[in-house]
Amino acid sequence: MNRLTAAALLLAPALLFVGCSKGSNSSTTTTTTTQATTTPASSTGSMVTLGVATFNANCATCHGSKGQGQPGAFPPLDGNPVVTGDIKPLIKIVKTGLTGPVKINGVAYNGQMPAWSGTLSDAKLSAVITYIRGAWSNHAGAVTAAAVAAVK
Ligand code: HEC
Numbered sequence: 001m002n003r004l005t006a007a008a009l010l011l012a013p014a015l016l017f018v019g020c021s022k023g024s025n026s027s028t029t030t031t032t033t034t035q036a037t038t039t040p041a042s043s044t045g046s047m048v049t050l051g052v053a054t055f056n057a058n059c060a061t062c063h064g065s066k067g068q069g070q071p072g073a074f075p076p077l078d079g080n081p082v083v084t085g086d087i088k089p090l091i092k093i094v095k096t097g098l099t100g101p102v103k104i105n106g107v108a109y110n111g112q113m114p115a116w117s118g119t120l121s122d123a124k125l126s127a128v129i130t131y132i133r134g135a136w137s138n139h140a141g142a143v144t145a146a147a148v149a150a151v152k
Helices: 002-041 043-056 087-096 122-134 147-152
Strands: 100-106 107-109
Touching: 043 122, 087 122, 087 147, 122 147
Parallel strands: none
Antiparallel strands: 100 107
């Protein structure tokens, strides 16, 4: 009896300490774990919702709500082979931005696309890239957060 109580008294502060140190460290860990676990599970419904929301909040002002763009100013994302093509250059453009002359479907653009890697998480980036690849007349496959993280 006495021994047990003593053991419990000895253990209690130790457990509290472990609990506390875990608590103070976990705020950063929690966010990363959440993103990592949401991506595989969310390739269906919630990823689409996140993709649409991210697109409307960050991309639609320039590229249009239907990805139609503005000829000469903002390139279309709908029917754009860069969007439906190889994922690495596409991820790179969205993460790091794009400046300088480009020609899309015969129309020249020479504008400035901001970099999004500092603003949007890999989970949001993968959701919005997946969205633009599959929305409107586009029918290209999904992009995972891991693929986004792999492109620097
Ligand atoms: C401030 C306006 C603006 C916003 C907001 C914007 N873009 Fe852009 N985007 C541009 C411009 C301008 C270009 C072309 C840059 C150039 O001429 O070099 C471009 C280019 C692109 C390209 C490459 C197209 C190609 O054919 O090379 C992709 C993909 C793209 N944007 C996706 C996005 C996504 C996804 C978002 C939202 C996360 C977004 N953009 C937000 C202005 C914008």
